[in-house]
Every structure is written in C-alpha cells, then in structure tokens.
Amino acid sequence: MKYWLLKTEPEEYSIHDLAAAPDQTTAWDGVRNYQARNFLRDGMRVGDRVLIYHSNTEPLAIVGVAKVVRSSYPDASAFDRKSAYFDAKSKAESPTWVNVDLKLDRIFAEPLTLIQLRSEPALAGMELLRRGSRLSVQPVTTEEFRRIQRLAGG
DNA sequence: GCCAACGTTGGC
DNA sequence: GCCAACGTTGGC
Numbered sequence: 001m002k003y004w005l006l007k008t009e010p011e012e013y014s015i016h017d018l019a020a021a022p023d024q025t026t027a028w029d030g031v032r033n034y035q036a037r038n039f040l041r042d043g044m045r046v047g048d049r050v051l052i053y054h055s056n057t058e059p060l061a062i063v064g065v066a067k068v069v070r071s072s073y074p075d076a077s078a079f080d081r082k083s084a085y086f087d088a089k090s091k092a093e094s095p096t097w098v099n100v101d102l103k104l105d106r107i108f109a110e111p112l113t114l115i116q117l118r119s120e121p122a123l124a125g126m127e128l129l130r131r132g133s134r135l136s137v138q139p140v141t142t143e144e145f146r147r148i149q150r151l152a153g154g
Numbered sequence: 155g156c157c158a159a160c161g162t163t164g165g166c
Numbered sequence: 167g168c169c170a171a172c173g174t175t176g177g178c
Contacts, residue, residue, distance in 0.1 A: 007176090033161075056176055114177080132159040134175050 003145040004044060005051040005062070005128055006102075007136040015052045015063045015107055024104035025069060029077045030085040031097060036137035041072040041098045043139065050102060051140060051148060053128065054111070061111030062148060070101035108152040122147050 006028065008014065018026055031037055044050075048068040054061055074095035077085040090096035117123055127138040140148075 009176090035161095060177075132175095132177090134160060136175085 002043065002045065002048045003051070003140040003142060004039065004048060005053055005126075005138045005140050006066075007053045007055045009056045010054045011057070014054065015066075015104070018052070018066065018102065018104045019107060021104075026102055027099045028102050029075050029097075029099045031075070031099075031137060032085065032087065033134075033136060036135055037097060039137040039139065040100055044068050044071060044100050046071055049105065049145065051145070059111055060114040062108070062117070062152070063111045064107040065105040065149075066102040067105050068100050069103045072098040072100055075099045106154075108154075110152070112148060112152050116151065117148075120147065120151070 010016075013026075018024060028040075031040055046068050050066045050068060051062050052064050052066055054063050074092075075085070075090075075097035076099075077083040078087040078090040078095065078097045079092060080086055085097075087096060114128075117126070118129055123129065123144055126140070126144055127133055127135060
C-alpha cells in the first residue's frame, strides 16, 4: 500500500463535500498537470491512503484521510465542452487525463495545519513543504504518513 | 493583493 | 529546439 497527498481548494471541493457525497465516495477529477496525472494513473492503486489537504483557505491544513476505491480511468470532464476542465486536445480514444475514485476514511478532529507541519523536523522532506511546491498529487512516505496520523490523534 | 515558482505556449 | 512571454498555483 502506498500513501499520497491531494490538494483541493475547499471552495471547490472540501472534505466535508466528500463526507456528504453518496457512499462518501467521489471521482477525483480535474487534475490537469502531467506530473500529477502520472501519479494518479501510474502510481495509485486500490487501497492506497490519501491525505486530503485544503489549499487557498484558512487554515491551510491536512484535514483527513481517504482511500482509493477505484484506480485510474478516463476523466470525462475533459470531454465536456461545458466543463471548466474541458480539454480539446484530450481524445476519447487516448484520454490525456484520468480520475481515481476516493472514499472518505476519516476527518481529523483538528485540522493539521501547515504551520504545525512545518514545525515537525521529521516532515521536513515533504513535497508539500518545499518552497514553491505546486504539485496537487504527491507521494507521501510511510514514515510521513504515520507521523501525520499520530499528530492528528490517530 | 502581491509575487515566487513554476508549467505552457508559440514565435523563431 | 530554444526561450521569452504568459498564465496559474497557492503561500504569504
């Protein structure tokens, strides 16, 4: 089993939206960066655990954990002209962009803020904490994941 | 609101 | 294939 971190802007889609979704499951769509796509498509497998991070909000924080319940499949929003995620270059016969499906695992009682994360020497190597890091799908090491679980009272 | 740190686009 | 210009992300 592998571990990941996904960023989302809560105004767009928050962990509370995931909690309210049917079966607490959603398609994670709209990823439009190749490196992030490669992690979704080539790295994520059913059963992997995913930290959910809220960006562009207050507080900036890891807010909970989800699990991968379906591995990658074509992102239909890329073919939808009315979608903000429409991509004319993505063809049905060779889709550029992919989704995975996620199911909520748990919401942290207290969000684990970016400030708290930065204060943990054991997490200093996290991609999330790297200056200028913009990657919205990131691998997380087992050690980092366990530390974060523990910090969040898991 | 600012701007650093990217990623993408397009002229050449 | 280079790289300047432009657009986006996202912390501050």
